[in-house]
Amino acid sequence: MDIASRKIEFVQKFLKLEDSDSLSKLEILLKEETSVDNMPKRLTKEDLNKRIDQSESDFKNGKHKTTKELLAKFQ
Structure with missing residues (x-):
């Protein structure tokens, strides 16, 4: 599966979320992944x-x- 398809699938599942805790966890993860400190x-x-x-x-x-x-x- 290519990245565009994965993104679409993720967003579709994201939009179906009804649990506030899950949404909060994903918000935190997204914030961490897109922070300036994580940029190479x-x-x-x-x-x-x-x-x-x-x-x-x-x-x-x-x-x-x-x-x-x-x-x-590593074996």
Whole structure:
């Protein structure tokens, strides 16, 4: 199901709500999800380049894990 269909289905169910408590919970959740604090922070070009440089340095110095090591950790 695509996002547009999911939204329509959600709104249809939302409109059928008769319970004030459920409505309040959804209002709180929506407020939290759309708050400025939850928005991803945009990186400046300089910050992004610093991260890239640090990542390359870490890799050269062996500070990384292989895919096999990561998979083993989560299995």
